[in-house]
Amino acid sequence: MTQSILDIRNVSLSFGPLKALDGVTLAVSPGERLALLGHNGAGKSTLFKAILGFLAPGEGTITVAGHRPGSDAARIAMSYLPEVVSFPQSLTGREVLAYFSGLRGASRSEINGLLDRVGLADAAERRVRTYSKGMRQRLGLAQALIGAPRLLLLDEPTSGLDPVSRHDFYTVIAEAAARGCAVLLSSHGLEEVQGQTDRVAILSRGRLRASGTLAELAAAAALRTTIRVTAKQGHADRLQADLGGRRVNGCRLDIDCAPDAKLGLLLQLGHHRDVLHEIDVFAPGLNDIYRHFSDHEGDQA
Amino acid sequence: MNTRIGTIFAQEFRLARRNLWVGLATGILGLFAVVLGVFGAGQGAALDADALTLTAASLATLSVYLIPLIALLMSYDSFAGEIERGALALTLASPVRRWEIFVGKFAAQSLAVGVAILLAFGAAGAFLALSFGTGSEGIAAWMRLMATAFVLGSVFVGFGLMLSAMAGRTATAAASAVGLWLVLVVIYDLALLGSVMAASDGIFASQVFPWLVVANPADAFRLFNLALIETAPVAGIDGLASTLPFPPTVALAVLGLWLSAVLALGIRRTKRIVP
Known part of the structure; x- marks a missing residue:
């Protein structure tokens, strides 16, 4: 097995008496797409925040490309798209990408290519205020692809998108995975990620309940x-x-x-x-x- | 300035311009400066002072209200709004340092306030000088006013950013910004005036009271400007300006101290944000 980009070992994290994460172990390899499923409040966003280094786990370890979450190397290796993001309305799509390029120390010359890849080349000079929900989410994805990250962290990236936008979105993700990028994305339901990810992990009340391919899960469930x-x-x-x-x-x-x-x-x-x-x-x-x-x-x- | 601070600075300044803050602040400050100047010019002959000096004195008293308000309005939403909209999480996921975000925002918004002051007071000052004439004293008073107004604006931009990082929610940040403005700009002076009238001994009035006044950044700005204008017609708490027990530069030092304090505290609060 290849070296994992994201390695989560036995991670627990509590908010006071509430155990948001309880002994979660998970790994994502280069080029692999893993869907993390769970209800609202299952612990998905908490896990993402721990991977990003915003929250420190009480127990267990997380490494991103071998580095501690929150370290510069980990932040450069990984990029993030939250479920709800609204970029400043009065900036243009290109200005938003230029901002994140600057923060990541990436070259501005890749911005045109990114806009092309997510189908926003024509809207690049328009203010974000005029974008549709699907366009904003694609701009978010373009932002996440800046600097060719080795791990993409996508928090419910396609909720609220129409089927066509969703399909386009997953096409871009598949391209990134084909170049060796590891993808961890969360979702509410299995239908949404069916056929779009290689593996599925199910999180419920902070515990990992199952992990494997869809066929494996179906067999294990023996419904x-x-x-x-x-x-x-x-x-x-x-x-x-x-x-x-x-x-x-x-x-x-x-x-x-x-x-x-x-x-x-x-x-x-x-x-x-x-x-x-x-x-x-x-x-x-x-x-x-x-x-x-x-x-x-x-x-x- | 490194690339990341530069990136944050450029975006924040662009936002301040696009959101019309710079234009709005310039308009308001310029309007007040011209109106005060034109109305005050009539008294100039009677008081044996030129229009620019007189206007600098009255504008210093008015700026104490306006500039902190403009600076707080520009900054209070900066962190809280981004936390609520989820945009700060994206910024924090990049390799940027927390202090770099604070410093970048602070520099951009201070500059935005500064540009508004420079444009508004600069144009108004030129207009008044050309219309009513002035001398070197008037020009010096006007320059001091612009420079210290810029520092005052920076202090309150720092306050606003610190409150924004502390509150984490737009509504809370707005409430605390309004509260801070009321306390430092309005209530503080009233409370001090009340206590100096209540205190019977002269020691409080002559020794303690001036230090309490100058400890407030808004009052420090006003005292510094008024103390250096001999012909200023002052009343109330401003009368202190002519009987200060310390040199006016103390007021400048106080502004500098406040500036360092809000920067240090603001950066500390920014480090504690969990998006």
């Missing part, structure tokens, strides 16, 4: 498929006696089964075709997987 059968009037009792399951109402029956038992169950239902009105199959979706990890184990904690 059951639900088959909903609607019987013809008066035949629901007989179906339940034969197949089991839960009665929903007079004529409906929900049967849960493991994904690999689904086909057998459907074949069995075929024998009752004369009393069947309708069959619906509910395979577990991304949301169910997410809920499984963020709620289920939270209840035990």
Whole structure:
């Protein structure tokens, strides 16, 4: 395995009695995109602030490209895009990028290329006041790409964006990752990051509940498929006696089964075709997987 | 000046110009200076003083109110607003030092106040001198007024930035800026006047009171300017200017001390910000 750009080991951080982060261990390698999922208040932003060096963990260590968070080397290696950012309204897009170039000690000659990459070349001389939400977020992304950082830290970067803007946004992120940049981005939901990240980590109440590819998470969750059968009037009792399951109402029956038992169950239902009105199959979706990890184990904690 | 301070300075100064602060401050200060000069010029002959000297005295008394207000208005939102909008987190994520941010903002906003003073008082002074005539004494008084007004503005820009970094929220920062202005510019003098009237012995009035007055940066500015204008028609607390138990340069030293104090405190508060 290659050397991680971001290495978080057993990090805990408390605000008084509230444990915002509890034993979090996470690593992101060069070129890897990791999505950090969690509810509001799960600890995502706190973790980001710890990585940025704004908050010091009570326990554990974080290193960014081998450096302590907050050190110059770590700040140069990493850049950040917060969930809500509003640049000064009376500056132009180019002036905003020139400001961050100056702070990062990067060359101003790369600004044109960055504006091009996020599709703002035509709006470069316009005041930020006139930008749409999507344009502002793209300007934020361009800001984060200044100086070719080795780690991109994106806090819910696409919330509130329309699907087209979101797609464009992830295209730029994928390009950065292809050049070897490690990406850690947070999000509320799995659908949003499906297909856009290599790995997913789920944070709930300050603890890391799961981490892996989507397929791995789905397998680990081993969620059951639900088959909903609607019987013809008066035949629901007989179906339940034969197949089991839960009665929903007079004529409906929900049967849960493991994904690999689904086909057998459907074949069995075929024998009752004369009393069947309708069959619906509910395979577990991304949301169910997410809920499984963020709620289920939270209840035990 | 390193690149990072230069970058912050350039952005802040650009913002002060674009947000029309410089233009607005120039307009207000210039208007008051001309009006005071034109109205005061009528009394000049009676008091045997030229228009510029007289106007410098009355403008010093008025500037005590206006310049701190302008400086606080320009600076109170600087940190608090950026914290609320999430912009400061981005700046702090870059390799910039906290003190560099404070110094860059301070220099830019002080300069913005200074440019407004230079344009407004400079133009008004030239207008008055050309219209009513003046001498070397008048020009010197006017120069002292502009220079010390610039220092006074810087002190209050420092105050505003410090309060902004301390408050972290725009509303709190605004409230504390207004409070500071009221205390230092209005209430302080009233309280001192009240106490000097209440105190029966002469020691307080002659020994303690002048030091208490000059300890306030706004009063220090006013005393310094009035003490050096012999013909100034002064009343109330300003009457102290002609009977100071210390040289007027003490007032300048007080302004310098306040400037260093607000810079040091402001930088310390900036280091504690968690965005």
